[in-house]
Amino acid sequence: MTARTEGRTMHSSPHQHGHTTHHARSVALHRAAVTELLTPLVARKKTERLALRDALGKGLAQDVAAPLSLPPFANSQMDGFAVNSADVPESGAKLPVVVVPIPAGAVPAALGGGTAAAIMTGAMLPAGADAVVPVERAIPDRFPAGGEASTVWLPATAAGTFVRSAGSDIALGERALAAGTFLGPAQLGLLAALGIAEVTVRRPVTVLLATTGDEVVEPGRPLPAGKIYDSNGTLLESAMRQAGLAVVRTAIASDHPDEFRSLLRSHAGAVDMIVTTGGVSQGAYEVVRQAMEGEGAEFLHVAMQPGGPQGIGTFDGVPFLGFPGNPVSCLVSFEMFLRPVLAELFGSPAPRIPVRARLGHGLSSPEHKHQVRRGTLQGDGTVRLEGGESSHLMHALAGSNALVHVPVGVSVLAEGDEVEVWML
Amino acid sequence: MTARTEGRTMHSSPHQHGHTTHHARSVALHRAAVTELLTPLVARKKTERLALRDALGKGLAQDVAAPLSLPPFANSQMDGFAVNSADVPESGAKLPVVVVPIPAGAVPAALGGGTAAAIMTGAMLPAGADAVVPVERAIPDRFPAGGEASTVWLPATAAGTFVRSAGSDIALGERALAAGTFLGPAQLGLLAALGIAEVTVRRPVTVLLATTGDEVVEPGRPLPAGKIYDSNGTLLESAMRQAGLAVVRTAIASDHPDEFRSLLRSHAGAVDMIVTTGGVSQGAYEVVRQAMEGEGAEFLHVAMQPGGPQGIGTFDGVPFLGFPGNPVSCLVSFEMFLRPVLAELFGSPAPRIPVRARLGHGLSSPEHKHQVRRGTLQGDGTVRLEGGESSHLMHALAGSNALVHVPVGVSVLAEGDEVEVWML
Numbered sequence: 001m002t003a004r005t006e007g008r009t010m011h012s013s014p015h016q017h018g019h020t021t022h023h024a025r026s027v028a029l030h031r032a033a034v035t036e037l038l039t040p041l042v043a044r045k046k047t048e049r050l051a052l053r054d055a056l057g058k059g060l061a062q063d064v065a066a067p068l069s070l071p072p073f074a075n076s077q078m079d080g081f082a083v084n085s086a087d088v089p090e091s092g093a094k095l096p097v098v099v100v101p102i103p104a105g106a107v108p109a110a111l112g113g114g115t116a117a118a119i120m121t122g123a124m125l126p127a128g129a130d131a132v133v134p135v136e137r138a139i140p141d142r143f144p145a146g147g148e149a150s151t152v153w154l155p156a157t158a159a160g161t162f163v164r165s166a167g168s169d170i171a172l173g174e175r176a177l178a179a180g181t182f183l184g185p186a187q188l189g190l191l192a193a194l195g196i197a198e199v200t201v202r203r204p205v206t207v208l209l210a211t212t213g214d215e216v217v218e219p220g221r222p223l224p225a226g227k228i229y230d231s232n233g234t235l236l237e238s239a240m241r242q243a244g245l246a247v248v249r250t251a252i253a254s255d256h257p258d259e260f261r262s263l264l265r266s267h268a269g270a271v272d273m274i275v276t277t278g279g280v281s282q283g284a285y286e287v288v289r290q291a292m293e294g295e296g297a298e299f300l301h302v303a304m305q306p307g308g309p310q311g312i313g314t315f316d317g318v319p320f321l322g323f324p325g326n327p328v329s330c331l332v333s334f335e336m337f338l339r340p341v342l343a344e345l346f347g348s349p350a351p352r353i354p355v356r357a358r359l360g361h362g363l364s365s366p367e368h369k370h371q372v373r374r375g376t377l378q379g380d381g382t383v384r385l386e387g388g389e390s391s392h393l394m395h396a397l398a399g400s401n402a403l404v405h406v407p408v409g410v411s412v413l414a415e416g417d418e419v420e421v422w423m424l
Numbered sequence: 425m426t427a428r429t430e431g432r433t434m435h436s437s438p439h440q441h442g443h444t445t446h447h448a449r450s451v452a453l454h455r456a457a458v459t460e461l462l463t464p465l466v467a468r469k470k471t472e473r474l475a476l477r478d479a480l481g482k483g484l485a486q487d488v489a490a491p492l493s494l495p496p497f498a499n500s501q502m503d504g505f506a507v508n509s510a511d512v513p514e515s516g517a518k519l520p521v522v523v524v525p526i527p528a529g530a531v532p533a534a535l536g537g538g539t540a541a542a543i544m545t546g547a548m549l550p551a552g553a554d555a556v557v558p559v560e561r562a563i564p565d566r567f568p569a570g571g572e573a574s575t576v577w578l579p580a581t582a583a584g585t586f587v588r589s590a591g592s593d594i595a596l597g598e599r600a601l602a603a604g605t606f607l608g609p610a611q612l613g614l615l616a617a618l619g620i621a622e623v624t625v626r627r628p629v630t631v632l633l634a635t636t637g638d639e640v641v642e643p644g645r646p647l648p649a650g651k652i653y654d655s656n657g658t659l660l661e662s663a664m665r666q667a668g669l670a671v672v673r674t675a676i677a678s679d680h681p682d683e684f685r686s687l688l689r690s691h692a693g694a695v696d697m698i699v700t701t702g703g704v705s706q707g708a709y710e711v712v713r714q715a716m717e718g719e720g721a722e723f724l725h726v727a728m729q730p731g732g733p734q735g736i737g738t739f740d741g742v743p744f745l746g747f748p749g750n751p752v753s754c755l756v757s758f759e760m761f762l763r764p765v766l767a768e769l770f771g772s773p774a775p776r777i778p779v780r781a782r783l784g785h786g787l788s789s790p791e792h793k794h795q796v797r798r799g800t801l802q803g804d805g806t807v808r809l810e811g812g813e814s815s816h817l818m819h820a821l822a823g824s825n826a827l828v829h830v831p832v833g834v835s836v837l838a839e840g841d842e843v844e845v846w847m848l
Contacts (some may be wrong), residue, residue, distance in 0.1 A: 052643070056662050070818060072652060077814070079707045103679075103709045105639025107650040120707045122639060122749065124650045169811075170819040177822065184848065185666060189659030189751055190822035193652070197644030215529025215546060219476070220621030226531040226548045228496060228617070235613030238480045242609060255527075283503045283544045285527045325546070327613055353825055353847055355779040356805035381780035387593075390501070394494060395594040398601065398614040401777055423777055423847055424608065 024303040026408070027336060027370045033312055034341045037319045041272055042345050047200050052188045057244045058201035059347025060181040066174050066194055069167035074125040075104075077162040081116040081138055081152060082108075082129035085159040092155045099144045102126065116152060118143050125163060132162035170194075180347035202346050206246040208271040208318075209236055210264065212253040212278040212287050213325060231327045231394055232277040239334050240275075243342070243349035255279070257291035264291075268318045275338070278325030281309040288322045297322065303408060305369045305389065307332040327394050332372045335403060335422065352422040357383040357402075362414045365406040374400035375421070383421055400424065448727040450832070451760060451794045457736055458765045461743045465696055466769050471624050476612045481668045482625035483771025484605045490598050490618055493591035498549040499528075501586040505540040505562055505576060506553035509583040516579045523568045526550065540576060542567050549587060556586035594618075604771035626770050630670040632695040632742075633660055634688065636677040636702040636711050637749060655751045655818055656701040663758050664699075667766070667773035679703070681715035688715075692742045699762070702749030705733040712746045721746065727832060729793045729813065731756040751818050756796045759827060759846065776846040781807040781826075786838045789830040798824035799845070807845055824848065 025033075047061040076082060082102070087093060095116040102108040104122035111117055111128035119125070119132060133154045135141060144150035170176055176194060177187055183201065191199055211233040219229050230252055237247045248271055253260045264274060279288035280299055288311055289299045297313030297320050306329040311322020323333040335352065343351035360382040365371035374397050375383040383404055387396025405420040406413065413419065449457075471485040500506065506526070511517060519540040526532040528546035535541055535552035543549070543556060557578045559565060568574035594600055600618060601611055607625065615623060635657040643653050654676055661671045672695055677684045688698060703712035704723055712735055713723045721737030721744050730753040735746025747757040759776065767775035784806040789795035798821050799807040807828055811820025829844040830837065837843065 052658050053661060053665075056665060068647065071816060072647065073650065077816075079705070101707070101709075103639070104637060105650055120709060121705070122652075164814070164816055169817045176819060185659050185662035186755065186818070186822045186824065186848065188662045189655045189755070190818045192643045192658035193655035193751065193818045195641075195643050195645075195647055195653045197642075213528060215527070217619075218621075219616045219619050221619075223492070223496065223619055226497065226529055228546070229619045231613045231617035234476050234616035235609050237477060238609035238612045241477075241480060281503070281545070283525075285525075285544060327617065331610065331613070353801050354803050354805075355781070355801065355845075355847070357779070377777050377779065379778050381778075390588070392495060392501075392588055393593045394610070394614045394617045395600060398610045400610065421779075423779070424610070 024301040024308065024368070027302060027304050030302045030310060030312070031337055031341060034321065034337045035344065037312060037314075037321075038273065038341055038345055041205065041319070045205065045272070045346070046203050048203055049198050049200050051198055052191055052196075055183050055199050055201050056185070056188060057348060058183050058204070060177055060179055060183055060187075061200040061202050063175055063179050064177045064191065064194075064196065064199070066170045066172055066176045067196065068194060069172045070169040070193055071164050071166055074163055074165050076119045076121055076123050076125060076132045077164050078132050078134040079121050080119060080132045080134040080162065081154060082111060082119040082125055082132050083116045083154060083157065084111060084113070084128055085131045085157055085161075087114050088154055088156045090156050092153055094151050094153045097144060097150045097152050099150050101143055116154060130159040130163065131157045133157050134162060182343070182348050182350040184350065202348070204244055204246045204348075205273065205342060205346065206248060206271045207240055208248045208250065208264070208267045208274045209233065209240070210250040210253050210260075210274065210276045212255065212260065212276060214255040214285075216252050216278075218252060232325070232330045235327050236275065236277065236323075236330055236334060239331060243339055245342070253287065255285050255287040257287055260287050260291040261295075264315060268316055271318065273319040273321070274315055276311070276320070276322045277330050280311045280322040280324055292320065292322070296320075303369045304332070304336065305366055305371045307336065307372070308369070326392050328374070328392065328397050331397065332403070336372065354420045354422060356418050357381055357421045359413055359415055359417050359419055360384040362412065363406065364412050365410055367411040368408060370408050371406040373404040373406065375402050375404045376400055377402045377421055377423065383419065448725040448732065448792070451726060451728050454726045454734060454736070455761055455765060458745065458761045459768065461736060461738075461745075462697065462765055462769055465629065465743070469629065469696070469770070470627050472627055473622050473624050475622055476615055476620075479607050479623050479625050480609070480612060481772060482607050482628070484601055484603055484607055484611075485624040485626050487599055487603050488601045488615065488618075488620065488623070490594045490596055490600045491620065492618060493596045494593040494617055495588050495590055498587055498589050500543045500545055500547050500549060500556045501588050502556055502558040503545050504543060504556045504558040504586065505578060506535060506543045506549055506556050507540045507578060507581065508535060508537070508552055509555045509581055509585075511538050512578055512580045514580050516577055518575050518577045521568060521574045521576050523574050525567055540578060554583040554587065555581045557581050558586060606767070606772050606774040608774065626772070628668055628670045628772075629697065629766060629770065630672060630695045631664055632672045632674065632688070632691045632698045633657065633664070634674040634677050634684075634698065634700045636679070636684065636700060638679040638709075640676050640702075642676060656749070656754045659751050660699065660701065660747075660754055660758060663755060667763055669766070677711065679709050679711045681711055684711050684715040685719075688739060692740055695742065697743040697745070698739055700735070700744070700746045701754050704735045704746040704748055716744065716746070720744075727793045728756070728760065729790055729795045731760065731796070732793070750816050752798070752816065752821050755821065756827070760796065778844045778846060780842050781805055781828075781845045783837055783839055783841050783843055784808040786836070787830065788836050789834055791835040792832060794832050795830040797828040797830065799826050799828045800824055801826045801845055801847065807843065
C-alpha cells in the first residue's frame with residue numbers, strides 16, 4: 001500500500017504547513033466545481049406540496065404571487081375617530097360621532113358627511129373616510145359610552161394619516177416570494193397572511209454519509225489503544241440535518257478499498273449524493289482516494305486551511321464529495337462548499353450571512369491559503385479566537401459561535417483589524 | 425363592551441405614536457419579569473436521555489466531564505518520520521528508518537535509539553519519539569517502499585514539533601460542556617469524540633398558542649369583507665418550533681371572554697405555558713385582556729416599538745404571555761422576550777448573538793422607546809432597512825434577515841452609524 005506514495009513531491013503534499021502551494025485550487029473555483037457537480041440534481045429533484053407547518057426550513061420550488069393585496073382593505077392604524085379630512089378645517093372641528101366603535105372584522109356603514117366614526121385598530125375604514133385621529137388627540141380623549149349621543153372635537157388631519165392603505169405591504173399579483181426562498185417563520189407567516197395554506201417545496205437532498213478509518217470507533221464502544229472515537233459522523237450528520245438535508249449513515253468504513261466500494265454501492269441507489277470523511281490525502285492508507293480515484297473522482301488540494309485535501313467527482317454516477325478526516329476540517333468543508341452551494345441551488349439551507357467583526361487579538365495565516373479560524377463573537381463586536389489553527393481541536397470548536405475568515409493574500413492581522421465572520 | 429374604555433387617559437394609551445410614555449416598563453425590566461415567570465418551569469421540567477442524533481437542538485441538562493483526554497494519545501500531525509529530537513543534531517542526521525509507516529489506529533513498537541519511523545497523520549507516536557519531521561523535509565522526500573532497507577536524512581527538529589500531545593484539546597476530567605449548553609453540531613461532535621453516545625437533555629417546553637380575533641380567518645378558507653387571514657399563528661408556531669419548543673395550537677379564538685377562557689382551560693393542563701396574540705391593548709374589544717385581567721395577569725405597556733402592549737402573568741396557575749395582534753409585533757415580542765429567556769433558563773433555543781453593522785440609510789425612532797426595525801444585512805457590513813416602522817408589514821419582514829435595534833435615548837441615526845443587529 002505504500003507504493004502509491006513513492007511519487008509524491010514537495011508540491012503535491014497536502015500536509016505542508018505554512019508553505020505556498022501554488023497550484024492548489026482556490027476556494028472560489030472549488031465551490032464552482034461543487035455547484036457544477038450538484039446542479040443536475042435541481043432538475044431531477046422532485047417537489048412536494050406541504051401544509052405550511054410542514055414546510056418550515058424547506059426551499060420554495062416556485063414563485064408565489066400574492067392572491068390578494070395586503071392589507072386587503074384600508075384600515076385604521078389606531079384606536080380613534082375615522083373622518084374625511086375635508087370635514088376638519090385647519091382650526092379643528094366639533095363633529096357628531098357614530099358612537100359604537102367599528103370593530104376589526106366588521107364592514108362599516110359609509111361615513112355620513114360632516115361626521116366622525118369611532119374605530120378600532122385594524123378595522124376597515126368606512127367609505128367616505130380618509131384619515132384617523134387617534135382617540136388621545138380628541139376632546140374628550142375617550143370613546144363615548146354606548147347609546148350616548150355625542151360630539152367630539154378633532155384637530156385637522158391630512159388625508160391618509162394613521163390609515164394603512166390597501167396593498168401598502170404587497171399588491172395583488174405582485175411576487176410575494178421567489179422560487180428558491182428559504183421558508184422560515186417570516187416567509188411562512190407571509191404565506192398565511194395571503195391566505196395560502198399549502199406550498200410547493202423541493203424535497204430534501206439525501207446524503208449518504210460515510211466516515212472512514214481503521215482507527216475510528218463508534219461512540220459508546222470500548223476504545224482500544226491507538227484508536228479514536230468517530231466524531232465526524234455525528235458532527236456532519238447534525239450539521240446536515242440542521243441544514244434540512246436527509247442523511248443516510250453507513251457503518252464506519254474500513255481502510256479496504258474493495259469493502260468500501262461495496263459499502264457505498266449497497267446504499268448509493270437511494271441517495272442524491274455521497275459525502276465521505278477521511279482518506280483523501282496522499283498518505284499510505286487513504287481508502288477513499290484508493291477506492292474512488294479512477295472511478296470518476298479526483299483528489300486535489302484547495303488553498304484553504306483547514307480542509308485543504310478534497311475529493312470531488314462521481315461514484316457510479318452519484319455526485320461525490322470527499323472531505324478530510326479531521327472534524328474541524330469536515331465542518332469547515334461543509335460550511336465552505338456544501339452549504340452555500342445547496343443554499344444557492346435549492347433555497348435550503350439558508351445561506352450564512354457574512355458579518356464584520358474586529359479581532360480581539362492578532363493572528364497569522366498562510367499567505368497563499370484562505371484560513372478559517374473558529375471564534376466567539378462577543379457583545380462588543382470583537383471576535384475572540386478559540387483554539388489554534390489546528391483541525392483536531394473539537395473542544396475549541398464546541399466553544400465557538402463563529403467562523404473567522406482570513407482571505408488569501410493576508411498573512412498577519414492585528415488586534416482590532418476587521419474580519420469577515422460567519423455565525424454558526 | 426365599550427364601558428371599560430371610558431376611563432382611558434392620554435398617558436395610559438397603548439397607541440401613542442412617537443410620544444413619550446414615561447411610565448412604560450423598560451425592555452430589560454419586562455424581560456426580567458418573563459424570566460421570573462418562567463424560572464419555576466426549570467425545576468418542574470423533566471429531563472430525558474437521548475442518543476446524540478436525537479439531541480440536536482436540545483439544551484444539555486447536566487455538566488459533562490471528559491471521560492478521556494483528547495487526543496487520547498500523542499499522535500502525528502503530519503505524514504512524516506517520528507524521531508527523538510535528541511538523535512538529530514543542529515546539522516541534521518542520516519538515520520535508519522522503520523520503513524513500514526505506522527498507520528493511524530495502530531500501537532507502534534517503541535522507537536529504537538538513533539532510528540526514525542515512518543508515520544502517518546493521526547497515528548500514535550511510538551514510545552521514545554518526541555517529534556515528527558514532515559516527509560517533504562526529508563531527503564529523499566518520500567517514504568521508502570515496503571521491504572526496502574533504508575536510511576533518511578532529517579533536519580534538526582525541536583521536541584514536540586508536529587506532535588498533537590495527549591489532552592491538548594481537553595484533559596480527562598475537565599468540563600467538556602456546561603449544563604444549559606445548546607447542543608448543535610459542534611457540541612454533539614465533541615460528545616462523540618469523547619465516546620459519549622447518550623446525553624441527558626431538558627424536555628422541550630410546550631407552549632399553548634392561541635391567536636384571537638373575530639376578524640381573523642384560517643388560511644385556505646374564503647375571506648369575507650373586512651376580515652384578514654391569521655398569520656400570527658403560522659409565524660409564531662414556526663418560530664417556536666424552529667427554536668425547539670413544542671407547540672399546541674387552539675382554534676382561532678373569538679372575541680368572547682367566556683368562550684376564550686373555556687378554550688384555554690380545555691388545553692391548559694397539558695402545557696407549560698400559554699402565549700396569545702392580539703387583544704391586549706386598551707381598545708373596546710380586547711378579548712385576552714377582558715378574559716384574563718383579574719385572573720392573575722396584568723396588561724401593560726413596554727417602551728418598545730413595535731410590540732408595546734404586553735400581557736403577562738398566570739392563568740389557572742399556568743405562566744402566560746400575551747403578545748400584541750400585529751404579526752411583526754408578535755415576532756419582535758418572541759425574539760425580545762421569550763427566546764432570550766428560554767435560552768438563558770433552558771439552554772435551548774440558542775440565543776441571538778448581537779452583531780454590529782452600519783446603517784445603509786438614516787432613520788428616526790421615538791426617543792423613549794427601544795425601536796426594533798427589520799433589515800437586510802449586506803455583504804459589505806451595512807444593513808438596509810426593509811419597510812417602515814409599521815408592524816403590519818409582513819412582506820417586508822419576509823424579505824429581511826435581521827432585526828435592527830435602536831435603543832432608548834436615540835431618536836435619529838444617520839447613514840453609516842453603527843447599530844446592533846440580530847440575525848434571524
